[in-house]
Amino acid sequence: MNNKIWLSSPHMCGKEFENVKEAFETNWIAPLGPHVDGFEKDLVSFTKSGYAAALSSGTSAIHLSLIMLGVGAGDEVLCQSFTFSASANPIAYQGAIPIFIDSEEDTWNMCPKHLSLAIEDRIKNGMKPKAIIPVHLYGMPAKMDEIVAIAKEYEIPIIEDAAEGLGSTLNGQACGTFGELGVLSFNGNKIITTSGGGALISSNEAHINKARFLATQARDNAPHYQHSQIGYNYRMSNVCAGIGRGQMTVLNDRVAQRRSNFEFYKSKLSNLNGVSFHNEPEGSFSNRWLTCIVVNPNETDGITREDLRLALDKKNIESRPLWKPMHLQPIFEKYPFYGDGTSAKLFDNGLCLPSGSNLSTSDLELVVSTILEVLNQK
DSSP states (O other): OOOOBOSSOOOOOSHHHHHHHHHHHTTOOSBBSHHHHHHHHHHHHHHTOSEEEEESOHHHHHHHHHHHTTOOTTOEEEEESSSOGGGTHHHHHTTOEEEEEOBOTTTSSBOHHHHHHHHHHHHHTTOOOSEEEOBOGGGOOOOHHHHHHHHHHHTOOBEEEOTTOTTOEETTEETTSSSSEEEEEOOTTSSSOOSSOEEEEESOHHHHHHHHHHHBTTBOSSSSOOBSSOOOBOBOBHHHHHHHHHHHTTHHHHHHHHHHHHHHHHHHHTTSTTEEEOOOOTTEEOOOSSEEEEEOTTTTTTOOHHHHHHHHHHTTBOOEEOOOOGGGSTTTTTSOEEOOSHHHHHHHHEEEEOOOTTOOHHHHHHHHHHHHHHHTOO
8 A cells, every 4th residue: 555645734844843943942932922923024025915913723813803893693794605614613603694605617716796696685684794705715816806896895894715825816916915804824734834823914904913912812901911802812822933934935835836736637637528627717826725626427427526536545545525515514504695506516526636745746646547547447
């Protein structure tokens, strides 16, 4: 049996250990510290966002964003349905109501048409949504120009979930910087990692200052421990930030390596009947966090994405179906949904292939040969 080929595993460069060692030697082990400050500056420099707060997760960044926008019990928040549950869970933390929006076929992200219809319908029913949460799924930029125009028309702020989109751009502008607040993730499977962690970015300094305050248990400026509002333990540690600072030095390399993975797969598989790729619309630059294919069983003699996944699994190769839409999840299925079934179809037929920046050529070749074996067997 070959060594495990992971979907997207951490890829260290060596600089991370030096930073962690420095944190130990200087005893900056507790939360906050010089690496946190430096990591925030690195993120601002890379994204041109203005300001950044390093946090414990992307989920916490969304949660704090909702709090700062005044989202509370009974409020409605428009959320992309085709995403990971972390995009929607913080809405429930606030006792608010998620309103799920389907995807469009170009980017697989929030459909501007269905977004407009949803806003009009919610307003007609007496409830203007308090926020919009689009997602840059698998690193592919959403149609932010159209989404921002709609948000401005109805005066609804955007929380831009770029958890999978660090290093992606739309018309040269970094994903995460189009909305009022942008969310990043550095989970272990992301394009760069801090082991676990995330960040909130914004051009609004007041938002970031408030996020830092809330993320450190909302401790008032007093010599004793005094609290005038509810706070959270959401700040990133100096050790994790040290890992992140090392990862930032190779971020562009990691993007290039993942884009190379995509091109390899596409060169070997795009000519197959029934197999299609997630291509970049004009103006989009995807970090290709994960390379995804869609398998049409009507054109593959009945072979499905699940047939491919199971065949890969038998060879110790990790792959994964595309995200199951939130409006189809047991915990969220009772909430309103606006769409035409695009995301459900993508879930039924889509597969994420191993995409880590540390994959070898032989790893990629084994993935391809396994897929070819299955598709040629009938």
